[in-house]
Amino acid sequence: MDDGNRPPSRIPVSTYRLQLNNFFRIADASRVVGYLSELGITDIYSSPYFRSGPGSTHGYDVVDHNSLNPELGTEDEYEDFFAEIRNRGMGQILDIVPNHMCISCNGNAWWMDVLESGQAARCAEYFDIDWDPVKTELKGKVLLPMLADQYGKVLEAGELVLKFEEGAFVLCYGELKLPLLPETYVDVLKHRISSLELLLKAEDPYLTEYLSIITSLSHLPGCAEQDAEKISERYREKEIAKKRLFTLCSNNGDIAKFVDENVTIINGVKGDPKSFDLLDELLSRQVYRLAYWRVAADEINYRRFFDINSFGAIRVENPDVFWGIHGLVLRLIKEGKVTGLRVDHPDGLYNPTEYFAQLQRECLYLLTSGTQPGQAEVLQAGADHHEQQEKATLSFYVIGEKILMKGEKVPDEWLVSGTTGYAFMNKLNGIFVDADAAKKFTRIYTDFTGSRSTFQEIVYEKKKLIMEAVMSGEINTLAHVLSRIADKDRHTRDFTLNSLRKAIIEVIAFFPVYRSYISTDSVTERDRQYIELAVLKARRKNLSLSGSVFDFLRDILLLRFPEGISDGERKTRHDFVMRFQQITSPVTAKGVEDTAYYVYNRLVSLNEVGGAPERFGSPVDAFHGHNIGRLKSFPHTLNATSTHDTKRGEDVRARINVLSEMPAEWKKHLALWSRLNRRKKALVDGNPVPDANEEYLFYQTLLGTWPTSPMDAEKYVSYKKRIVSYMQKSIREAKVNSTWIDPDIAYEEAMTAFIDSVLENGHDNHFLKSFSPFRNVVMHLGIFNSLSQTLMKIASPGVPDFYQGTELWDLTLVDPDNRGAVDYESRIRILADIKKREEQIGPMELAREFAAGREDGRIKFYVTYKALAYRKANREIFETGDYLPLEASGERADNICAFARRLGERTAVIVIPRLLGRHISEPAEPFSWRDIWGTSAVLIPFATAGDSYRNVFTGETMKVDSAAISLSKVFADLPVTLLERI
Incomplete structure (x- = not known):
């Protein structure tokens, strides 16, 4: 951030995150705006509320960025919400999603356009699709890994159903409807056509029209067409053909019946595998290939949001995409209804720096001119890219969801007011952990679990696991690109594909931050150090792999071009670097946040987004230094202690931190509880469930989440269900004894049985008798920590941010536990009292x-x-x-x-x-x-x-x-x- 830049138009004093969903809609949000204003909040921080997938609980599965989500409210209710905020003199920060869209439901017109016209689609360049992937069978196609079982089984079970609707043929799979290539309508329309010709006379005008439609569809410009005029012709003629076909079938019952019969025949008969050959052949001609969802890890050829198949990444660097997803939000900004933005996952963007610059340019233009959104030019004609960068200023309040690793800072080039507050949260949390107990705690953990692996060793292994088991398709694609680059030079063409792939994996596994931010022909000193450190560690770890392979990869990543290289090769190398940067981020997120954090359980209050579990506490001076730096560089960044992405609620962490102050007591109770609960473990494949590491996590979780007030029978059952759900998620995320991809049901059932037995409510439960006194000590000491971190958040440099409901004790765990309903009625009464x-x-x-x-x-x-x-x-x-x-x-x-x-x-x-x-x-x-x-x-x-x-x-x-x-x-x-x- 440039201190000389124009200050943002509105700076919030404090923010409060509202998580909108089906049980907390826009009308509900309107009803709490007044309460939040009286509480002292100045700005509502709204989760995404653009049209999303049906039943969305979070809003990140956007299908249309330019319409409000009708599931959350009507147009009038949205206007009432905006008016309530404005009337209270408050602002609104809106969470936006520029990196991806949901592609697994019917509302995404862009994605359906791609599936109907392939590379000839007007939206083909909107998504990050590799139309020439490693697997040659997918050339010109996009893999759709959305089936619940193997394609052949799903097909022959009759779950893929062809339908004819208003002149178009669609393929239905459950609630999802996929378009067919219009030229393949001919396969359906011409089937058994001789019987139709026998039924209708040759001179029958309806038959003539029917045959004319077939001819028109047969002569459509192809789905691989790139000529603009031909593409326009395709769009015009396919829509005309649909209308003609719909009109024809509406006016002639014989033809309508004939088409319906063909559809029935092509759909096959369950129990007769050969009857599905026609549908199989029809589907083979589409621009998509339906596949079992597990195929995605190896063969997917569109970029996803992390490893979520239903979230397709979009190319916001494309000007058409930028305007296509920002039209409504810019209008809301122009109208003063949105006064700040929270940008989700900027590390997934091709060029985050340019994205933020362009966003600021457009906001400034709208706020200082009478032009309505959509009329401003995205890029000034003929203007130099560097000159445009200099014209961008910090004109609007924007924060980025950036996770900073040890020693990392927000890139100076980003035109943002700061981040969502993970760095502050971890610095603050560290002062409540007794650093003097680090060695004792490590010894307790290793003795109890038998694990001797350091956190960094676990991170290295888990990042590799993600690249091999979850994102191998992306890694394979990157390796093939690097191999083609190597083949162009006689000095590197002998590097094998396997060696290049391994080098990529090893360097990413050692990459010290989420990503680098190279965007031009120069590399910052910051990024150079990250790359050279990762390459150095990877090289030392793999002495059997030629060092020259790592040197080659290092030089590519540092944009060290050989002399005499062509412009085309320069562009290819640069694009490889940009793609590499987009892969390191999801690998780190999945490997660290969603795997290693569930494996290394020494003190789980340290296992937080952007945290460093290997650092056991931090001195007060470090916290002060961090605050001084924030005041100088990002005085308006968010201060968070809980978010919708945190692994534990703020008060859960505050309690667990207490254990660091009493290692001897913790050790004693661990030994006692383990002994009391030993017989409650079942054996699965000869091993007790849970294992020692999971049991260690379980006890910390109980201490952190046990409610402060007594529970009746109903609440106690609800609490146990929460713990069961959390432990199931934890063991799947850890990927040691179960996984999301291949759950071990027997193991998970044994875990559930263990929890039920341990928490069985009765007078003879010796565990609960031992647990309660220690839990009371931890709870009350945790209260002091909670109050301290609340005040520090409010008074420190930055904007204090409150996650919904955290004005009272927040004893929730990771999502979906932390996205439950908040009892605002009781909070309103408390404030009034x-x-x-x-x-x-x-x-x-x-x-x-x-x-x-x-x-x-x-x-x-x-x-x-x-x-x-x-x-x-x-x-x-x-x-x-x-x-x-x-x-x-x-x-x-x-x-x-x-x-x-x-x-x-x-x-x-x-x-x-x-x-x-x-x-x-x-x-x-x-x-x-x-x-x-x-x-x-x-x-x-x-x-x-x-x-x-x-x-x-x-x-x-x-x-x-x-x-x-x-x-x-x-x-x-x-x-x-x-x-x-x-």
Whole structure:
């Protein structure tokens, strides 16, 4: 981000993510806008609400970017939603999906166009399809791996059904309807045509029209046609033919009956395999090949979103695609209904830098001119690409869903206000993990599970597993491209396809970040280091593979072109690099987030998106340094502690972090619980279920998610189902004892039986008797962590972001668990009660009341409400004010994190406790902290004796004594403090 760029049009003070779906629609969202405004939220952060696949729970399966999702609401309800936001003076950040579309349902007109006309389709270049793939049988075709079983079985079971609808032939598979090539209608229309000619006289005008339609369809320009005039002719004539055929069949019953009979014959008869030959032949002539969904890993020839077959990647770098998916959102921006954008998965784009630049250019043009969306030129005619890049400015609030690895920063070239907040979340989480216990915890984990693998070793193996088992088709395609490049040079043509493929796999397995961002003929120093590090590690790991192969791949990736290379070869090499970059990201996401995070379970609160589980905690100074950097580079980036993508809710992580403070107790309880539950394990293939690593994860999960309030029988059953679902997902993601591709049902049933037995509610359940006291300790200490991270999120540089429902305790797990319904009615009542009682008894007594009954979550709600209100009223301090780390003195100096935000004479001081497990023997007892903090104090070097500060949460005023404030006073009533200089 260039600090000299024009500032975004609207900066949110705080955001709140609303997850729209069938049980929380636009009308429901409208009803909570007022509540969120009163809570202190300034901007609604909406999940995608463009037309999606039927029953979508998330909105990322978009089928039409230019229409609102009717399943979520009517046009009037959307307008009411926009009006409610505007009337409250709020903004709206909208989540958009420029990388992919859903291609597995009927609403995607672009995809259906491709399936009907192949390479001659107007939308053929919209999707990333390889029409000349490695498998020659797929040349000119697109593989559709969507069948539930082998193609032959599905065909002969009668599940593929040909239908004639309004002049067109379609193939139905369940609810899905696939178009047929219009030229292949002839196969249906000409079948048994002699019997039709016997039925109708030769001079019959209806027969003449029928034969004329067949002739017209037979002479359509082909589906591989690339000439623009021929393609226009094809579109014109195929639609005319459909209309003629529909009219003919509507007007002549004999012909309609004849066509229907042909359709019935071609559909075959279940139990007679040979009767399906006609349908098989018809399908073989289409531009798509239907296949079993498992075939995708090896043979798929369109780029997907990660490994999801139903999400086809789109080429947003194509100007037609850019405008084709941004027309509606740009109109909403023009009308002031959308004031910010969250861009999903920019790492999947061909050129993220140029995408963000173009997005900013168009937003600026719309916001500063009277032009309506769609009338602006996408690229200025004849303008130099580099000059256009310089014209782009940060004119609109855009954040990118970017996952940063260790030491990585957002590319300077990206015109964004920041990211969705994973980096902040992990830096903040680290200060609540006791780094001094790292060795002890590692020993406990390895002794219990028997695993000696480091996290990085697991990442390496799992990324390779993904490339071999899930994305081998993409890797094979890349290897063949590299092989063709090698064949062009006599110095490299002896490199075998196998050696090149292995080199690609090894380099990606060691790639230290999600991707590089090479887009021109130059390579940044940042990307050069990433590439050379990956190649170096891959080379050292594979001494049996010629080093010259790795040198060749390195030089390609670094755009080191041989002398005398042609422009065509230069373009081929550059395109290989761009494709390589698009593959490293999904491999890393699947290998790390969706596999390694479920295998390495030492302390699972560290296994978070963008996290580094091998780093056991981080010092407070590192957190301060991160905040100072954010204030300088991205002051308006999001601060998140939970998102729809996080592996655990924020309060689950806060609890599990507590275990790092008590390794001895954790070890003791692990041994006890394992012994108590040993007989509850069933044997599958001679091995006990769960294995030790899964059991280790299970106990952490119970400690993190067990509800704070007592459960009745119905809630207890619901809770057990959640744990069963989570553990099933975990073992499939880990890909050790079961997988999504090939689930081990026997193993999973044994896991379910184990959980049911362990959680059986009864007086003789010795596990639960042992579990409850320890769980209470972890829960109450976790509350301190939760409140601390809530306040730190609100007061740190950046925009605090709240995931739906997290104003109370958030004990959810990974999706779909975290996408459940939120009880807003109770939250509205709590807010109203807080306001009423604050007037009646004052903030001091209210704070004490909430602190005493902190299990119900109102204390978190209160901290959130009061801190957001203060930030909203003093936004300048937090947006542009200095960030000053504060030190502490005394015996508990290491147990706090404190900083000040200053702007002129205005000062806010934030103090939170950390790592209190060693010092609080009975955390469930009422607050009485003077003995804990003793003479410890927070130092305020810029203060003078006699300065007064008001506690925002309690209203209490306290004076500075010798440039310090006693922690006993600071934490007298609440375990977190926000002080305002009076």
